[in-house]
Amino acid sequence: MNNSGLTPRQIVERLDSHIIGQGEAKRAVAIALRNRWRRQNVPEELADEISPKNIIMIGPTGVGKTEIARRLAKLDNSPFLKVEASKFTEVGYVGRDVESMVRDLVELSVNMIKAEEQENVQAKAAEIAEERLLDLLLPPRPAERKVGEMLDDPQQETIEIPLSEEQVKRQDATREKLRKLLQEGKLDERLVELEVSEARSGPMIEIFSAAGMEDMGLNIKEMLGNMMPQKKKRRNVKVSEAREILAAEEAQKLIDMDKVTKTALDRVEQSGIIFLDEIDKIVGGESQHGPDVSREGVQRDLLPIVEGSNVNTRYGMVRTDHILFIAAGAFSGTKPSDLIPELQGRFPIRVEMDSLGKEEFIRILTEPDNALIRQYTEMMATEGVELTFTDDAVEQIAEVAAIVNERTENIGARRLYTIMETLLDDISFDAPDLEDKKIAINARYVEEKLDNIVEDEDLSRYIL
Numbered sequence: 322m323n324n325s326g327l328t329p330r331q332i333v334e335r336l337d338s339h340i341i342g343q344g345e346a347k348r349a350v351a352i353a354l355r356n357r358w359r360r361q362n363v364p365e366e367l368a369d370e371i372s373p374k375n376i377i378m379i380g381p382t383g384v385g386k387t388e389i390a391r392r393l394a395k396l397d398n399s400p401f402l403k404v405e406a407s408k409f410t411e412v413g414y415v416g417r418d419v420e421s422m423v424r425d426l427v428e429l430s431v432n433m434i435k436a437e438e439q440e441n442v443q444a445k446a447a448e449i450a451e452e453r454l455l456d457l458l459l460p461p462r463p464a465e466r467k468v469g470e471m472l473d474d475p476q477q478e479t480i481e482i483p484l485s486e487e488q489v490k491r492q493d494a495t496r497e498k499l500r501k502l503l504q505e506g507k508l509d510e511r512l513v514e515l516e517v518s519e520a521r522s523g524p525m526i527e528i529f530s531a532a533g534m535e536d537m538g539l540n541i542k543e544m545l546g547n548m549m550p551q552k553k554k555r556r557n558v559k560v561s562e563a564r565e566i567l568a569a570e571e572a573q574k575l576i577d578m579d580k581v582t583k584t585a586l587d588r589v590e591q592s593g594i595i596f597l598d599e600i601d602k603i604v605g606g607e608s609q610h611g612p613d614v615s616r617e618g619v620q621r622d623l624l625p626i627v628e629g630s631n632v633n634t635r636y637g638m639v640r641t642d643h644i645l646f647i648a649a650g651a652f653s654g655t656k657p658s659d660l661i662p663e664l665q666g667r668f669p670i671r672v673e674m675d676s677l678g679k680e681e682f683i684r685i686l687t688e689p690d691n692a693l694i695r696q697y698t699e700m701m702a703t704e705g706v707e708l709t710f711t712d713d714a715v716e717q718i719a720e721v722a723a724i725v726n727e728r729t730e731n732i733g734a735r736r737l738y739t740i741m742e743t744l745l746d747d748i749s750f751d752a753p754d755l756e757d758k759k760i761a762i763n764a765r766y767v768e769e770k771l772d773n774i775v776e777d778e779d780l781s782r783y784i785l
């Protein structure tokens with residue numbers, strides 16, 4: 322099973338390495354995740370009765386809502402889909418039923434399992450690929466050569482030309498020698514002729530598969546794709562490339578698609594997570610302008626899916642009863658209680674996200690595994706530039722971010738991105754040409770670069 326059995330405390334710890342603060346939200350999602358593991362371990366007749374406790378995360382933009390949900394899904398390999406609830410109200414989506422999110426989740430899960438399976442058969446596929454490569458490199462034994470092939474007429478019978486024992490031995494020895502060279506990568510640059518299937522050309526097919534088609538449970542793209550004969554072409558490729566093409570082809574053959582589908586459906590049902598972003602955008606009565614689908618209508622459409630129902634997908638029926646829904650929204654002018662009551666009831670857990678200030682920014686810049694400062698230093702390192710930040714520089718950056726957020730729009734941690742970009746613009750551009758490869762960013766540098774932009778509110782609106 323994919324569920325890793327992490328305890329809530331461990332889950333929070335893992336989340337801590339990417340997300341600063343937001344303790345309450347982390348706790349809530351950690352419990353939700355642990356509850357799935359618990360459910361899988363209670364007596365079966367009860368397991369069916371236990372439904373997930375869906376969560377609404379409330380908080381301004383850029384404070385880590387999406388990030389928490391995304392990292393959570395990664396923790397236990399759950400199929401994870403993020404959708405904007407508001408998109409179901411858009412003109413282009415009129416009539417597009419919200420069930421499509423479940424179909425998308427299944428699609429995603431199938432790809433996920435397929436990738437996992439591919440991983441599993443990789444070694445075996447590589448082995449077979451090697452044999453096929455050797456076949457290509459070493460002309461086939463005369464005995465296996467079909468006379469028909471020689472005459473270019475497939476009707477002809479194979480004529481066996483017996484090989485002497487001596488010849489066979491020699492053949493085998495050559496093959497082993499070649500194998501050794503191959504494994505050492507000495508033949509990588511050689512060319513072999515290989516039959517490769519051309520990628521099916523897309524554009525025309527794309528038009529047909531516009532929104533709505535997949536709702537019929539059909540996949541037009543695939544149907545058309547299968548109707549048109551797959552083009553094969555003989556091509557000269559390098560051995561190194563051929564090895565990859567052949568291995569991928571063999572892996573494809575080794576995978577049991579029925580099993581993949583079954584596992585994928587099962588995983589969606591047992592541990593799928595749907596992240597419903599911008600849930601606050603479907604709050605409120607009928608929309609004022611024109612052809613939009615009514616927001617309340619979307620809420621009503623969501624009910625059965627969140628509640629638990631069967632959704633037909635092209636891989637089979639999926640029950641949505643145990644899919645975990647995490648909704649998120651800023652709710653600046655509205656409240657969760659403005660949602661229709663039935664939907665409110667299906668999201669029993671509410672967590673408020675904290676807005677971020679200078680102290681959090683300092684930590685976000687430096688602490689997470691993927692911290693921004695680290696990203697920039699590593700990027701510069703590829704240019705041979707040793708970039709360092711003094712503590713007071715980091716503090717200064719955080720302060721500027723907090724100030725700009727306060728004066729203009731509060732975009733949370735995303736502000737750090739724009740500020741870092743502006744701050745390091747020159748260095749980024751000049752890095753390859755720099756004489757002095759050691760650069761220490763200190764508070765003074767930050768001030769010089771940013772102060773006049775920050776002072777001028779209009780300027781900061783445009784630049785930061």
Ligand SMILES: Nc1ncnc2c1ncn2[C@@H]1O[C@H](COP(=O)(O)OP(=O)(O)OP(=O)(O)O)[C@@H](O)[C@H]1O
Nearest residue numbers: 339340341381382383384385386387388685734735
């Ligand atoms: N608490 C935090 N700790 C670390 N990084 C954060 C935090 N909050 C936000 N970030 C970073 O800021 C970026 C935006 O965060 P995220 O996508 O989670 O915002 P959001 O809350 O979903 O906002 P929105 O309402 O606009 O969707 C991400 O790249 C994330 O890494």
Ligand SMILES: [Mg+2]
Nearest residue numbers: 386387388598
């Ligand atoms: Mg988000």
